[in-house]
Structure formats: structure tokens, C-alpha cells
Amino acid sequence: MHRFTATFGPFTVASLLLVACTPLDNPSDVFHAPDASSRRDAGNGGGGEPNDARVIVSAGGVQGGLGGANAGGRDVRGSGGTPGGTPPVRRTDGSPGDAGCFDPHGLRDSGCYLCPATDVVGLENACSSAVCTRFDDRSRLSRLTASGDLPPLPSTSGSGGTGGSAGATGSGGTSGAGGTEAVPGAGGAAGSAGKAGTGANAGGAANGGAGGAGGRVACDSLKSRGQVLYVTGSSAAKPFLQQIASQIASQNAFIVYTSTGSCVGVDAIVNGTRMTTGPAPAPAASATYWESSDTTGVDCDLPAAGVVADLGISDVFAQSCGGFELTSLDAAQVRDAHGAIQTMTFVVPQNSRFSEISAQAAYFVFGFGADGGVLDGPNGTAIWNDETQLHKRSASSGTQTMLAAAIGVPPASWRGTPHSTSDDVAKAIRAAALSKDTADRALGILAADYIDSQNLRAEIRVLAFQDTSQRCAVFPDSTATSHDKQNVRDGHYPIWSPLHLLYKLDELGNPVNPSTRQTLLDIIGYLSGTKQLPNGVALIDVYAQNGLIPECAMHVTRTKDGGNILAREPAAPCSCLFEAKATGMTACKACRVQGDCGPGETCSLGYCERQAGS
Numbered sequence: 034m035h036r037f038t039a040t041f042g043p044f045t046v047a048s049l050l051l052v053a054c055t056p057l058d059n060p061s062d063v064f065h066a067p068d069a070s071s072r073r074d075a076g077n078g079g080g081g082e083p084n085d086a087r088v089i090v091s092a093g094g095v096q097g098g099l100g101g102a103n104a105g106g107r108d109v110r111g112s113g114g115t116p117g118g119t120p121p122v123r124r125t126d127g128s129p130g131d132a133g134c135f136d137p138h139g140l141r142d143s144g145c146y147l148c149p150a151t152d153v154v155g156l157e158n159a160c161s162s163a164v165c166t167r168f169d170d171r172s173r174l175s176r177l178t179a180s181g182d183l184p185p186l187p188s189t190s191g192s193g194g195t196g197g198s199a200g201a202t203g204s205g206g207t208s209g210a211g212g213t214e215a216v217p218g219a220g221g222a223a224g225s226a227g228k229a230g231t232g233a234n235a236g237g238a239a240n241g242g243a244g245g246a247g248g249r250v251a252c253d254s255l256k257s258r259g260q261v262l263y264v265t266g267s268s269a270a271k272p273f274l275q276q277i278a279s280q281i282a283s284q285n286a287f288i289v290y291t292s293t294g295s296c297v298g299v300d301a302i303v304n305g306t307r308m309t310t311g312p313a314p315a316p317a318a319s320a321t322y323w324e325s326s327d328t329t330g331v332d333c334d335l336p337a338a339g340v341v342a343d344l345g346i347s348d349v350f351a352q353s354c355g356g357f358e359l360t361s362l363d364a365a366q367v368r369d370a371h372g373a374i375q376t377m378t379f380v381v382p383q384n385s386r387f388s389e390i391s392a393q394a395a396y397f398v399f400g401f402g403a404d405g406g407v408l409d410g411p412n413g414t415a416i417w418n419d420e421t422q423l424h425k426r427s428a429s430s431g432t433q434t435m436l437a438a439a440i441g442v443p444p445a446s447w448r449g450t451p452h453s454t455s456d457d458v459a460k461a462i463r464a465a466a467l468s469k470d471t472a473d474r475a476l477g478i479l480a481a482d483y484i485d486s487q488n489l490r491a492e493i494r495v496l497a498f499q500d501t502s503q504r505c506a507v508f509p510d511s512t513a514t515s516h517d518k519q520n521v522r523d524g525h526y527p528i529w530s531p532l533h534l535l536y537k538l539d540e541l542g543n544p545v546n547p548s549t550r551q552t553l554l555d556i557i558g559y560l561s562g563t564k565q566l567p568n569g570v571a572l573i574d575v576y577a578q579n580g581l582i583p584e585c586a587m588h589v590t591r592t593k594d595g596g597n598i599l600a601r602e603p604a605a606p607c608s609c610l611f612e613a614k615a616t617g618m619t620a621c622k623a624c625r626v627q628g629d630c631g632p633g634e635t636c637s638l639g640y641c642e643r644q645a646g647s
Contacts, residue, residue, distance in 0.1 A: 140165040143505040153598045156524030156589060157503045163520055164512045165505040166497055168391040173413070175406035176397055183393060186400045186446060252289045252310075252320050252333035253340075259285025262549050262556065265308050265317075266298020266346035267431050268454060269375055269480055270532060270560065276575060277559050279326035280567040286552050287324075289333065291317035292454075295431030295533075296354035298345035302535040303357065303365050307339030343549050344556065345535040348375055348431025348480070353438055353594040355428060355445060366539075372532030372560040373572075373581035376481040376509045376521050377435045378495045382466035385473055387416070388513075389497040389506035395440040398423065398476060402448030417476045423449030424461045424477035432478055438595025439500070439528045455483045463492050481509050485516070485580030500527050516615045518582050522608065524589040524598050531584060534560055573607065577614035586611035602644070609640030 139145030145160035171181070178184055255261045264274065271292055278288040291308055293316040300306045309315045311334070321330040351357050351369065362369055379390050387409075390398075397405040398417045409416045417423065426433040428445040432455070437444040452458045458477045465475035484493055495513070499506035509526045511519040520526035534557050537545045544550045558564030562572050562583045573583050585607035589598045609621030621640040624630050630641035 136160055140505055143167055145504070150524070150600055153500075153524070153527070154502045156598050156600065157500055157527065159524070161520075161523065161525060162511075163507055163525060164497070165507050166389050167505040168389045168394060168499045169411075170391055170393050172411040173408045174393055174397060175408055175415075176401065176404075183396060183441075186442065187404070249319065250331065250333045252322070252335050255287045255289065255322065255333075259287060260549060260552055261287050261289055262343045262552050263289050263308055263340050264344045264346065264556075265291045265293050265301050265342045266344075266535075267295045267348045267532070268292040269348055269431065269482065270346045270372070272486060272579070273560060273572065273575065275323050275330065276326060276570075276572075277556055277566065278323040281552070281555075282324045284567070287322050288556070289320050289322045289335075291320045291335075293317050294427065294429035295347035295349050295434065296357070296429040298342075298347045299351045299354045299357055299533075299535060300345075301342040302345035302367055302537055303351065303360060303362070305341060305537075308335055308342050309337075309339040310335045311337075341546075343536065343544070343546055343553050346372075347533040347535065348377075349434045349438075349530055349594050350533065350592075351535065353434050362535075366537060368536055368538055370534040370536075370557050370561060371584055372534055372557075373562065373576045373583055374521065374529050374531050374587060375431075375435075375581060376518065376526070376529045377432050377439075378479055378481050378484070378509065378528070379436070379498065380462055380477050380479050380484070380493050380495055382462055382472040382475055383492055383494045384466050384469065385475065385494060387473070387496065388494070389499065390476075391499040391506065392440050392501045395436075396442055399425065399440065399447045399449060400442040417474065419474045420449050422465060422471060422474040422476065424458045424475065425449040425451055426455075426458065426478065427451055427453070432480055435530055435594050436478055436528060438593075455479055459483070459487065459489060459493065463489075466492065480580075481518075482580035485578075490514075498526060498528060516580070517612055518580070518586075518615065521582060522587050522589070524600070527595075527598060529582075530591070530594050532560065573611065574614055577611055583607055583611060606635070606637050606642040609642055610638045613640070 134146060134148040135144060136147055137144045139147075139160040140158070141164070143165055144158075146155050146158050147160050148155070150156045150159050171177075176184060253261070264270075271290065274288055274290055278290075281288070291310065293308075297306075297316050301308060308317075308320070310317050310319050312318070319332040320335055321332060323330045347354070351360055351362060351367075379395060381387055394407050394417075397407050402420045402423065403418050405415070405418055407416055407418070408414065425447045428434070428447075430444070433447060434444045437447070450461070452461065458479055462475055462477045462479075465471040479493070481495065484490060484495065495508060497506035497508045497513075503525075507520045507525045509521050509529075510517050521529050536553060536557070539545045544553050546553070555564060559566055559572060562576070562585070565571050575581075576583055585603045585605055588600065588602065588608070590601040591598050609619050612619040612621070619640065621642065622630065622634075623639060624636035624641045625639075627636045630636050633644050634641040635644050636642075
């Protein structure tokens, strides 16, 4: 069987030691939404933000000067560069190069760099045999300024959210009293600071209240059967928590989980905000626990006063969440351990005629909505301008927050139709496929692992994404149909972040709750892939089949969402093992001892992996 293999020529990456617990993030690394004052003309060097080599390009290519990015500042360029042209021959760190550094025919004739990459520009534009297709910003973005820059986002009035419909009447349990009728969702209060328009983000309840509890079990009743660990935050971790919970239940330990959104998980640990359940405005209608892997879990109710979370799970860095931009996790005595790498995507129905999007196009679509002015081609018709077919999440969603950092539209300012869950977004995208007209108007956001774990590729298409400094758009995988996550792992696809496992520390650096301390550390080990599950299954197998990437398979790293990407190599790489698990094959040579591998290779987890600098 033929196997797709990427070729990088002399392209190499620098070494960065990977440790089991990722160091705490620099509190000065915060997300800054772009504004008109931060943009400069093509070719200008940037003073910009220190320690951030990310380049924001309004409509031009990488022909403009690289002074700003290479000096460590944020270089924001206009439309002066021609993406198809040949840039000055310079290495990606700004030093003079030679004629062999740039291949004008690489990346499907978009041009690519062959020299060692030291920043996001070089990594995203490094030569590769992956599929690459250009989104022509200059001809397809009609709202660019006369100088080719992105205009500021429109101001919003921040009207209150629309109240939800009445919840259903709760049915009685076998021994409990019948549930009372739920209170209808309340209308939204006035939006704060003009950030949110209508919808859930402005404070209104998007959905009706939950039905009565009936005879549902109380979560704290599990204490009579053993240890209880409380977890809240991202919905992305739910399938893996179920895998873990169903095994440790046999050891009389129970995970009680609420799927509340990434930033709720951050708040629960950093601020100690208690987990609660019930009708809106409670963040979750009920909690869930598992006793076996073949069930969807058992719903339970938390005490009215709430409980303190042992573990908060977030798709994004804490500083990406509203109100936490300047948070120092170190000062708050919070540890951020990393789990698998998650990839976020823009999606359309499979029968849509569109296959790629750029960061600038997404800026207009979700920042301007009906007035986005994105065209289907030069002098073409407007596309993605029906806000009823723009399917977003909420400001607390990790998916939306991570994509917001990539396109420069703050998560609370997105236009479109809000959805509470990924399930709802997927349902809306699938419904749009019922007619060709709505299929072409629909655009949504989903995590790649959600699509893969739900086997939705036949119905939902992930769009290739072209970043602000990129010469063409790429998929998270090397092709639209592969499962190798090659472009995420080597730095071509930029919308990703590790799953963040947050927990509070005591003065000695241990988890604060001594009664659940070891169970918590075990669960973090399971989720990070550093510890085998009790049944001996390694989560790398589960990750590989569900669109997630263990950190040991990554050749790049970052310290904030939407920030610079840096080349790195882990101390114990698993890239070859991941490829074998995810695709069923790998070009890597199998090994048992180091002597089985050649120069520049190291025997790791049964395969000869390339060494840093090789």
C-alpha cells in the first residue's frame, strides 16, 4: 500500500526539551485583539509586541520585508506583497540566505522555504508535499481599505440576549417526587461594554431551563461508595474522562463531571468558583458520572451550595479567556499540565462548493456578518453573509476562543447563530446540506477530534486554512482525506492548542485536596498520556483514532493561543508511533535498540525517530 510521506529537503527543526509537566505560562503572554492602529503598510518593520514573531498580513503575501517579525515585533502588513511572487532571499530568522533557500515551485507553486525555520513564518511556509491551495485575499475581500488593510471591527450596541423557551416538565423518578415545571428562560440583560449582540453571549439564556430533577440521584451520595473527584470545563475531554472513569469506578473512585465550557473550567480553579447544576443561569443542567464504558453516564445533581472543583479542563490557555488576560497561574498557585493537542477548524457541508478560507476572510465573515463582503471569486457574488447560516458557539467556548485568537475577532464579538454544544453546530451544518443553496451559505466551527470521533467526514468538510503570513491554505492533515495531522505537527496548520488540565496547589506544590490527590494525579497522567490506563490501554491509541495528537508527536510548540509557533523536538518522540496508530502505516523503521537506527535517528517507542537538528 502506498503511503503519503512529506519531504522537507534540508528543512530541520531546533531542539526543545519536552517534560512531563509543561512549565507555567508567562503571564505577560496575553491575547491582543487587533485594531486599526496596529496595522502597517507592506514591507515595514514592526516595533510591535516583543517576543512574538507572528506576522499579521492584511491581504498581501510574504514578499514584504520581514523586519518586524524577525526583530521580535509584530509586523502587520497590507497588500503590497504578491503571494505568487519571489520574496527576497533571506532565511526565516532574517539573516541573509542563499538562492537555495526559496523554492518558487514548492507548495503547489505558491513558493516555500527550504532553510531551517526559526519562527511561524518559516514553519508555515516550509516546503512540504502536503496539499496546498491559495485563497486570494486581494480579489475576494471587498471590504479591504484603499491601502489593502483590514478595517476595524464594527462597534456593537450590546443588546440583551433573547430569552429561551420554557423547559419541559420534569418527570418523577421511581422513588422521588415528580419534577416541577421549569422556569422559562429569562430575557437577556443589557449587553456589557457593547461586546455582545443578541444571543447567549450578551447574558440571555439561549436555551430554556431544564426540567425538574425528579428522582435523579444526588452526586454527593457517591461518597458513601468511595472517593469522588469533581471535574468541570471543556466538553472535548468527555469521551476520555468516560474511558478513565469507567475503569477507576471498579476501584471505588468516581469522576463527577459538568460540561460547562473551557473558560468556566478556568474560573473554577483560578477563582475557586463552585460547580453548580440546575436550571439557567446554572452553567450545567446536571452533572454526569460513569460506572461502565458502554453507557453515556448517569446524571446527578450537585448540592445547592455547589462544590469546589478538583480539576478544570480548558481547550485554551487561561489567558485567552475573558477576564483572565493578565492572570499569572504561578501567582494563583495553579498548575497547568498539558493533555493531547486539539485542532480547531472551520467547516461546511460536504456538498458546499467551498474548500478553503483565509484568516482575513474569517475576520470579515465572523466580525462583520452580513456585511462581510467576502466574494466567491474576483468580481463574484458575496458568500457566507447569511448570519442564520453562520454557526458559532459562545464566548466561553474553547473552540470559539481558539479560533478567535487566530483570526483577530474577540470571542464575544462574533456574528452568527449561537449554539450551546458541538452537537448543535454539527446538526446545523448537516441540516444545511439538505439544499445546495443553504450548503453554500453555511459555515461553522468544530474541533477536528469531534468530527473524527463522530465519524462525520462524509457529511462535514473541514476547510483548508490560510494563515495571515501563509502563501496558501492547508488542511490539518496532509490531504483532505488523510488522518495524519501532519500539518499541525510540523507547523503548517496554526489553529491548535494542548488540552489544559488545571488544578490548585498548596504551599508545598501538591494538589490542595489530600483525599483526592493521588487520584487527581493519576487522571492527569492518563489524560496527558504519561500513564497507562488501569486496563493497560495507552491513550495514544485512543487519541490517534479520534483526531487528537499527543505532545510527543509534535515538532512545534507555543506558549499562547494565536501566538508564535516555535520548532521543537520532544525528549521521547512518538511521531512514528502516532502515524502508525492514526493511519495504519508509517515509513519509519522499526527498532528494538539504538543500534537498529541510523545516524541522526533515535530508537523511541519501537521506531527510529529523527533526532533534533537531523
